[in-house]
Amino acid sequence: MSDPDLRQIRAFNRLVTQRIGVLQASYLGQGRPFGEARVLFEVGRDGADVRDLRQRLELDSGYLSRLLRALERQELVVVEKSAADGRARLARLTDRGQAEVDAYDVQSNRLAQSLIDPLDERQRRRLVEAMGEVERLLRASAVAVEVVSPGSADARWCLDRYFAELAQRFDSGYDPAQAAPAPEDQFAPPKGWFVVARLEGRPVACGALKRVDAETGEIKRLWTDPTSRGLGLGRKVLTTLEALGCEAGLRRVRLDSNAALTEAIGLYAKAGYEEVERFNDDPYAQMWFGKALG
Amino acid sequence: MSDPDLRQIRAFNRLVTQRIGVLQASYLGQGRPFGEARVLFEVGRDGADVRDLRQRLELDSGYLSRLLRALERQELVVVEKSAADGRARLARLTDRGQAEVDAYDVQSNRLAQSLIDPLDERQRRRLVEAMGEVERLLRASAVAVEVVSPGSADARWCLDRYFAELAQRFDSGYDPAQAAPAPEDQFAPPKGWFVVARLEGRPVACGALKRVDAETGEIKRLWTDPTSRGLGLGRKVLTTLEALGCEAGLRRVRLDSNAALTEAIGLYAKAGYEEVERFNDDPYAQMWFGKALG
DNA sequence: GACATTAGCTGACTTTAGTCAGCTATTTTT
DNA sequence: AAAAATAGCTGACTAAAGTCAGCTAATGTC
Structure with a gap:
């Protein structure tokens, strides 16, 4: 990676964390300690297991307990026994x-607004687009x-989506049983592999490879x-x-597709794939x- | 501003502060308390007035004093009397x-690198460009x-740059005395106005307006x-x-330029300006x- | 030269953040 | 039924961050 690129990235990091960090602190803090605020927002509209909170926020059990007590004293949160597990x-x-979380929402919008308010329409468009690009x-x-x-579970989730999409995109619909009479465990090692790409824990893409013979593999179920x-x-x-295939000694892979x-x-x-018979x-x-x- | 735009900006804020914040904490801290680190980097290669540090970092005078003492004890910083002002x-x-600031530099590059390492060449290009756009x-x-x-001082600074640029860009060079025999105070209220655009305190653009008659103003010294x-x-x-002119009752403005x-x-x-005689x-x-x- | 202001320092204090050991109640495992 | 594991809590502690009043020395203002 070239030097000017690194410099650009660093300039970006510096400016963005400063600008947004400072604004966030001034707009959002609401006078509440950061630790409390984090817990409050993480509890969120739907409530949350204390255990989950601990994991998501990576907090010490005792510390979280105290934060929750503080929020309880302020009557922002109630903590009650779980019906399923008495512990x-x-x-x-x-x-x-x-109400406080809602207020945070409003402030958060105000912060976003304050970033673009001074810009003209064209600049706003450019900023929002560039932010989307950076984010993605x-x-x-x-x-x-x-x-x-x-x-x-993640593999199943991807496959369900994949088949649903094929059914929607093929004029003729799609029936997985017709195309792949073999069960999905054809992709289990050592005969094959099923990989999932995860984004923040959530599966967002998948693909599978199965061994056809000693030197040939076949790629299936590629989906994003x-x-x-x-x-x-x-x-x-x-x-x-x-x-994976290469490592397992395969010399070539093949795959089929629909127009x-x-x-x-x-x-x-x-x-680098080429059409074959x-x-x-x-x-x-x-x-x-x-x-x-290879 | 439309809602999806605000949502995009908020998503950006959230992701970027999280992602970069977390990385920054893990890469950069160096075991040093954040407060000390901030002061250390803000002192920087060229040194700094304690007064300036206080202002730039918005620190309490006593607190900064203590941070500097701590850095002195670690032999990272020396604080000495100013020659110009004994206080x-x-x-x-x-x-x-x-050396520690240099090490920070290396870490900072590593952080930048870690953001783009998983991307392919085309994506890197897009990311760096989008970051540049957001930053600007x-x-x-x-x-x-x-x-x-x-x-x-800021006006003088802009004008010096402006005249220097004209001298460079005009084939014939530029001599301000020839073009504007009147002194710059022709732009002082109430006869005129001189405005400066500042970016983080630094002047980056200027422009002036002077009253020609009751209803006519003339724009001069427009520079970025x-x-x-x-x-x-x-x-x-x-x-x-x-x-400003409109508020002061002017009905039209005029200006001249060089090709x-x-x-x-x-x-x-x-x-919306149109060429005139x-x-x-x-x-x-x-x-x-x-x-x-108007 | 008196007085006010500025720059920085020190002492005393509070709040926030975080860690760790040990406790109880409940559930799971054997 | 006993033992082990889990979930959460409390007490005791530390480090970092930050605030405030009051002090001294130097400088600026009238």
Whole structure:
């Protein structure tokens, strides 16, 4: 990475944390200690397990307990026994607490407004767009790709979305049973791999690779959540799968696709895949690709 | 401002302060209390007046004093009497202090690197560009335009830069005495106004308006610092001057320009100025513009 | 030269943030 | 039913952050 880029990033970090940090402190604090405020907002409208709070805020058990007592004294929060587990407790906001969170919301909008108020319409547009870009890319940079069991909750979640999307995008609809009579555990090691890309813990993309013969693998189930497209997640998943295959001794991978999946086809082309002869009779497959590994 | 925009800005604020804040804490702290670190970095390579530090960091005088003592005990900083003012004191880094600031620099680069490491080349480019855009626009939104005395230090600073730039850009060079035999105090109220736009206290643009007759004003000395162009500062200064004139009962303003000043001419056109007949014999003027106010 | 102001310092104090050991009540495991 | 684990609490403590009043020395103002 070149030096001017690093300088730009540092300038950005400095300015943004300063400007927004200072404004946030002045607008949002509301006179409340930061620790208390954090707990208050984390309890949120729906309430929360004390245990969850501890984990999400990474607080010491004793410390959190004291913070909750302080919020209780101020009648912003009530903590009550959990019905399910007599040891656990449940925090939720009182009306006053709710009102304070609402006020925070208003302040937060005011802060956002104050950043753009001095700008003219064109500049606002540019700022909001650039902020969106930064946000998306910073999020993307926090994506972790991981091999999971194809039966895991995250894998199931991705697959459900994937099949639902195919059903919607194919003119003919989509019936997974027809295309893949084999169960999903065909993607469990050592015969295959199922990887999930997670963004802040939430699965946002997936892909699978199964061994066809000693030297050939086949990529399936490549999917990216629509809200996270354009971040290179598909590419990342694909690269991960190829690396896994390569490590396991595969020399080439192949995959099929449907003409309706234009983004995927573009991805394959950019990743070095070339069209090959039909290698299966999947009724939904219209194109077949292959690539040498390593 | 529309709601989705505010939502975008808030999402940006939340993510960026979190992500960068957390990284900054983990990378940079260096085990040093945040307060001490802040002072250390603010003293910086060139040293600083204790008074300035107090102002820039908004610290209590006693508190800062103690922080400096702590840094002195660690032999990171020395504080000595100011030569100019026996009451004031001057802080500067020792070699060890300098080394620590250098180490911070390395860490800071590592932090920047860690943000872009997971991205591919194209995404990095987009991220750095978007960060630049956000930074410039946030800076622009912090600009304050103010009427100042034409003899003030900030006004003088702008004018020096302005004349230097004209001298450089005009083929024929530039001699202010030839163009404006009248002194700069022609722009002092009530006959005129001199405004300066400041960015974090530093003047970055200026402009002046003088009364020609009961209903006519003339705009002069419109200048923007080259490093701050493209932020709409010229527009902002121009609008401020027009508003001042309007408030003072002027019905129209006029101005002249030189063909070499293409950005200025573009600005005039966009701000609704139209070319008029030559109204003066300034040797450097090649174009004349006018606009009705109110 | 008297008086006010400025710059910085020290002592005494409070609040916030955080840690750790040990306790009780409840649930899970064996 | 006993033992182990879990969830949360309290007491005792520390470090960092910040505030305030009052002091001294130097400088500026009339």
